[in-house]
Amino acid sequence: MSAADGGYYVPKPTSWPFLVAGGLCVAALGAVLALNGLKPGTWIAAFGAAVLAVFVFRWFARVIGEAEAGVYTPQAERAFRWAMAGFLLTQVALFAVLFAALLYARRYALPWIAANELLWPGFDAVWPSAGPNGPVALEPGMLPGPNQFAPLAVGDIPALNTLILFASGILATWAYRGLLRENRAQLLTGLFLTIACGLGFLALQAYSHVLAYAEFALTLKTGIYGATFFALTGFHALQALIAVIALAVALTRAFKGQFQADRRFGLEAAVWYWHFVDAAWLFLFVFVYWL
Amino acid sequence: MRKLSKAIARRDVQSIGLLRWLTATGHKDIGTLYLVFALAMLFIGGAMALWLRAELFAPGLRLMGPHVYNQLLTLHALIMIFGAVLPALSGLASWQIPLMIGAPDMAFPRVNALGFWLLPFACALLLATLFLQASGGAPAAGWTFYPPLSMQGGLGADLAILAVLMLCVSAALTALNAVATVFGLRASGMTLVRLPMFVWTWLVAAFLLLVAAPALAGALLLQLGDRHFGTQFFDAAGGGDPRFAQHLFWFFGNSAEYILILPAVGIVSQILPTFARKPLFGHVSTALAVFAAACLALIGWGSHMVATGLPPAGALFFMYGAMLAAVPASVVVFNWIATLWRGSLSFETPMLFALAFVLEFTLGGLAGLVLALAPLDLQHHDTQSVVAHAHTMLVSGALFAILGGAYYWLPRWTGRRYDERLGKLHFWLSLLGANLAFLPQYWLGAAGMSRRIPDYALQFTEPNRWSTVGAFLLGLAQLIFLYVVVRTVRGGRKADVRFWEGARGLEWTQRSAPRGFGAGPRTRSPNP
Known part of the structure; x- marks a missing residue:
């Protein structure tokens, strides 16, 4: 369904919300470990933040692409x-x-x-x-x-x-x-x-x-x-x-x-x-x- | 670009099994995820409550030390509020708002999914703190996070702060989505005045959440600064003040009470007309009262802080502000009574829960009025009375409304009938259990028993016994609910689309696809 046929665009199933939430969780966990002086914390936080950044970026890019494809009424x-x-x-x-x-x-x-x-x-x-x-x-x-x-x-x-x-x-x-x-x-x-x-x-x-x-x-x-x-x-x-x-x-x-x-x-x-x-x-x- | 257009045009590929739920974006799927998750958290948080009540069954420290007691107490509150009640309301919103306003889905289905998925991750972090006993264990300062007490505690306290920050993000996303859905996606002809009361109350609660969640997030971020980055927001030696944290927390907390109770008011305002077979009396005045209550919620936070030393003018201001909330609450209650007046009442399970809500909401509200009175509050502050009031509003109030809503919409969600006899059994045991658990606490508080203390003087034994028995009854009764739901989903008898003969509203007009309505329906009243 798209703007062309007058319907509201409803996206397909996607794993991005799950991955963004997971990335945020791992980043938070790593940050807490790092704040409490536990060494691997920084790496865990960096990994979580990277996952978060990648999928947030892809998500925004996707929405922009959808907008350009004309699906938004x-x-x-x-x-x-x-x-x-x-x-x-x-x-x-x-x-x-x-x-x-x-x-x-x-x-x-x-x-x-x-x-x-x-x-x-x-x-x-x-x-x-x-x-x-x-x-x-x-x-x-x-x-x-x-x-x-x-x-x-x-x-x-x-x-x-x-x-x-x-x-x-x-x-x-x-x-x-x-x-x-x-x-x-x-x-x-x-x-x-x-x-x-x-x-x-x-x-x-x-x-x-x-x-x-x-x-x-x-x-x-x-x-x-x-x-x-x-x-x-x-x-x-x-x-x-x-x-x-x-x-x-x-x-x-x-x-x-x-x-x-x-x-x-x-x-x-x-x-x-x-x-x-x-x-x-x-x-x-x-x-x-x-x- | 072509690849993208193809991806957009591709038909739904329905994944199966776990993947279906991990990738779900449909508002019904997300709603189901929310509700199932909330039920799971209800049992986990409930188990903590029963453990606490078991400790309080008799004087003396018998089952756990004070530190473990404090941890369970803190986690119980956080899990129940952020893991059970709010997600349950979000689940109802995700299921019902699109159906009730004739929308194809929530405005942002993927954001809806993100709002949900933050919850299990955040609650996992929260619960994980219980297993860190070697480094201080779970947060033990109470869900209010008062410094300087909350500055103690190690890894677990930090994890809890980050987890609650994630929960704030989740709540804000849910609220944004609700606002955008209601303002952007209403069916033609559904003006704001014609919004079904559940949707209206959620809209108001969403605005409260947008303002209140940042206050909690801010309070926690500043505490993180004090804990790890050398700031002195809450330290008098550096010119700060620990009471400022209380102001921030209660700006959130006072609003949170209304955020949790307003959608419950909305649910009850859907159920009562259905089983009275009359439209809601005073639709507009109810809507305005809900709005007024939300405005008062934003200026009532100091009523929680009278005992911590406010200037007299401040204490008076907050006292009158908090007491004024009784006016819109009364408007709503009288409208409900007028709705019932000369209706053709029938008493199915949702109606029983709704009627119990009316009673308990009034009772708990009156207790709140007592606590809001500054001179009386000095007497009742930090006693079991506060526990009783909070639980009357949240358990016999919000939870009962949610359970009533679940029974009310279960046939619509599953297309099947639930077992009415078991539902009624569940209701009566819950009602008995809740009142047996919480009524004695009013008396205990008035007699001077403190809250948040695992031990008490001998003369408080008898009411505490009753309270513990009631709590276990209430907890065990919820297993019946679990059984009823599982049996309904697994194959109850088929139900019609308009299952309740008195039910009005768009959600009962058509059996829709996995998503809500395709082409927008038209409507001219909240009860077409």
């Missing part, structure tokens, strides 16, 4: 859109968890610790803070001595990255408009530039993380500040990486002449994802770097 496209919206909702919720960790620490945890003179005498709840036993925070961008750390200066890389993401968001929409107007050149240029911005952003984020470790003594272990900082920026960078990959897939497909004005879910999803990454960054910029 408008009904199916609607289902895809709802699924993508639902997926983004889960990612919003995950970000909310991390932001909640940050705001809870600032609004509640630190003042409560500071109020407890018996357990933590002399500790003041001033953000940024690595807690009563952590290193002392300096002004952003200052070079720390022993038992000190400094946050990144907001006017530096974070401000630059905000501009880059802002530009990339406009470019992504411009590329999308290109498809709607059936202007292929605009679509390809826009996507290419969006990806370039995305890669630039990721490179700068990686550099700033290296800088934090090397220059500012700001690490994952720097109390609640380090933990929330790296959790939020790291998770955001991961999302940006996945979104860039999605955009790259969309660019490859567009280059092959795929996507039509009325059949564009793959592109739309990638652009949605990128806008989500953009929007999340605004919150990051304000709450993590600025305030």
Whole structure:
């Protein structure tokens, strides 16, 4: 059954779901063994991850192939859109968890610790803070001595990255408009530039993380500040990486002449994802770097 | 490309034996896999519960040490919630949602299969932890994973965290699929208002899952960070707070209660009209009440944390939020009663389970109201009352609705009749067993017996005996269910497509192929 004869496409039996789940399970098992210092863990995790990667890749390739073969009806496209919206909702919720960790620490945890003179005498709840036993925070961008750390200066890389993401968001929409107007050149240029911005952003984020470790003594272990900082920026960078990959897939497909004005879910999803990454960054910029 | 087109055009090659199930993508096959798996987990988790109850039969440590008790207690909860009840509801969804909305299948059949296959792998990891006694054994901090307690424990605790993360992924995939199916694949004419109540409740529960599952996943990921990567999210020395983990957990946990009970409400709302031979009274108000309950579920998590020290304003906010949930719950219950009012009632097994659900849902809900009251909660916190409330809602509530649903749809699924007498025997023994098991626990809790402790003071002996006897009765009664199902599948007498004369709904209109409907049917009401 296919779009041509008006039916909803129902795929044939396949072992991929079983293999993907199995790969994930083996990867998880290996990761746990490795975390607990058992040697073969890394290899087991790598094997599981490889199985997972291979079949996820084949699965996506297959769905793209099906889309190009024209089996998906408008009904199916609607289902895809709802699924993508639902997926983004889960990612919003995950970000909310991390932001909640940050705001809870600032609004509640630190003042409560500071109020407890018996357990933590002399500790003041001033953000940024690595807690009563952590290193002392300096002004952003200052070079720390022993038992000190400094946050990144907001006017530096974070401000630059905000501009880059802002530009990339406009470019992504411009590329999308290109498809709607059936202007292929605009679509390809826009996507290419969006990806370039995305890669630039990721490179700068990686550099700033290296800088934090090397220059500012700001690490994952720097109390609640380090933990929330790296959790939020790291998770955001991961999302940006996945979104860039999605955009790259969309660019490859567009280059092959795929996507039509009325059949564009793959592109739309990638652009949605990128806008989500953009929007999340605004919150990051304000709450993590600025305030 | 040509190879692919050929692969798409190729006709179904029906594999046989094990391979058929490993490669299944049809919603009925996946639904069956879910249900069989859930039943298996029900027996495994049930065996753990009986072992715990056997320990509590008399005071003193007799069968196991405290550490083993804690492990079994933790695994019992995880297996029952993530391995039995939620998968059973997913199985019902996979079977019924396409049939009830006139869709050919779930929106993404392969994702449906992935959602299922994550479960056996994750539960295998969970159960494997029991065999790691040399390195700390299974997780023993309770299914709530409270730090700093949950920071203890070795390999087993890590495995459990990863397993529950996989279960979160599975739940999110199932929810995504349900949302996409309901919004994308409804038969023409089936507006959202006309959705059968089971489908509507699942839709609402799916949205809750999409928001709540990430909260649990987040809580566990942060714990993994604290355990192995040197972060201090839950460590006051680094400026963190262990209570934040409780906030995250209960944001998930409070929603999870509704995720598990709302589809059960939906099942009962399908069964009662069938056996009252009347349409559901107040279809729209029931639907709105379900939606309202879900909204309240998202802002009620702190009602579980009153005793851990919330600011008074917070405690009051969560108290009123949790108590407000009684309003939509009452709307639903009164609508059920109005549905029964002057109906031509008959009392087949599904109806008995549904009626018991109405009673127990009300009883357990009232107990929940008591626990939600902040001043009373301080008295009842961490006592057997909480155990009683949770189990009234999950066993006499969700499980009874699932069993009722299974009896209700079994003739539709298998095309065969089940043994009504054995079904009724199963019901009465379950009802007796469940109440004998859980009612004494209310009293024990009010009298001050703690939960999660393998030993107790002498004066609690008598009610604990009754509770243990009831638990064994309840457990053994489920063997009857297993027997009934096997016998029905193996060759009960043939059943008509519309097996129940009072049944309305698309699922009863045609005997469909292994997949659901081919060309979409049209409908103008939830009860065509």
